[in-house]
Amino acid sequence: MYYYIYDTFLDEKKYEKIIDKLKTRLLDLDIQGKHEKLTLLKNVEELIGDEVKRGTTTVVVVGNDKTFLKVINVVAKNNVTLGIIPIGEGNDLARYLGVPEGESACDILAARKIIKFDLGKINSYYFFTNMKINKNLPRMSIEKDEYKIIPGVTCYEVEICNFYYPRKDEIPDKAYKKCSVRDRKLELFIKTKVKAKGWLHDKVVGMKIDSVFQGDKFDIKSFEYLPVVLDDYKIMKTPVIVEVEPEKLNVIVGKERADTII
Numbered sequence: 001m002y003y004y005i006y007d008t009f010l011d012e013k014k015y016e017k018i019i020d021k022l023k024t025r026l027l028d029l030d031i032q033g034k035h036e037k038l039t040l041l042k043n044v045e046e047l048i049g050d051e052v053k054r055g056t057t058t059v060v061v062v063g064n065d066k067t068f069l070k071v072i073n074v075v076a077k078n079n080v081t082l083g084i085i086p087i088g089e090g091n092d093l094a095r096y097l098g099v100p101e102g103e104s105a106c107d108i109l110a111a112r113k114i115i116k117f118d119l120g121k122i123n124s125y126y127f128f129t130n131m132k133i134n135k136n137l138p139r140m141s142i143e144k145d146e147y148k149i150i151p152g153v154t155c156y157e158v159e160i161c162n163f164y165y166p167r168k169d170e171i172p173d174k175a176y177k178k179c180s181v182r183d184r185k186l187e188l189f190i191k192t193k194v195k196a197k198g199w200l201h202d203k204v205v206g207m208k209i210d211s212v213f214q215g216d217k218f219d220i221k222s223f224e225y226l227p228v229v230l231d232d233y234k235i236m237k238t239p240v241i242v243e244v245e246p247e248k249l250n251v252i253v254g255k256e257r258a259d260t261i262i
Contacts, residue, residue: 002033003056007063025106065093069231076126083252096165098254116247120162127230130161140222157191175209188213
């Protein structure tokens with residue numbers, strides 16, 4: 001049984017015809033199910049939890065990458081399969097998964113090629129891509145096995161990555177090639193500032209990866225509560241324990257991507 005969740009931005013009139021076409025295609029393919037729009041008053045955890053109790057086995061988000069990432073935690077906790085129908089802007093992740101935009105994505109759902117992805121977990125919360133900390137970094141420490149890592153004063157950001165995909169027009173650091181979403185490991189990146197000479201003083205123009213550590217568990221502590229950002233939207237606070245949860249999430253992907261995603 002399928003459950004389709006539509007993001008709030010799809011209420012715009014310009015998306016009406018696109019949505020009508022995809023609903024018709026879903027009917028043709030006989031993969032219909034309940035369709036529901038998200039609102040500020042509807043809690044996605046409650047919505048999906050209720051539908052799972054009614055027999056839903058597949059949750060399909062209709063929207064963009066942000067829509068997809070917002071349901072990761074609740075989908076993983078309910079052990080159901082996740083699919084996406086990309087609409088609008090910001091669908092780099094969907095493209096990486098081999099899912100085209102609009103009604104063409106319905107054929108991917110019908111083919112139902114599923115890959116099991118590792119997830120990162122902070123305390124009891126699941127994330128798909130990464131978690132980042134970029135404030136007061138020298139005030140924290142990271143324990144891995146018997147080692148302790150303390151970011152220096154030049155550290156710009158600490159990132160623990162589960163899954164990396166290139167954004168549009170992005171030239172990624174070669175270190176990201178170490179990231180695999182199916183290797184039962186996480187990568188810890190220590191990033192430092194990249195400066196350029198300015199007229200009066202140097203200015204920060206970016207950052208580079210200075211050090212890389214791989215492991216399945218990182219214990220992050222700090223002298224004060226520091227904000228931790230998961231999947232670029234969810235905010236938690238230190239201290240946190242970050243772990244990998246192997247093969248925790250089932251995702252429907254394009255057939256041509258099924259054997260190439262590592």
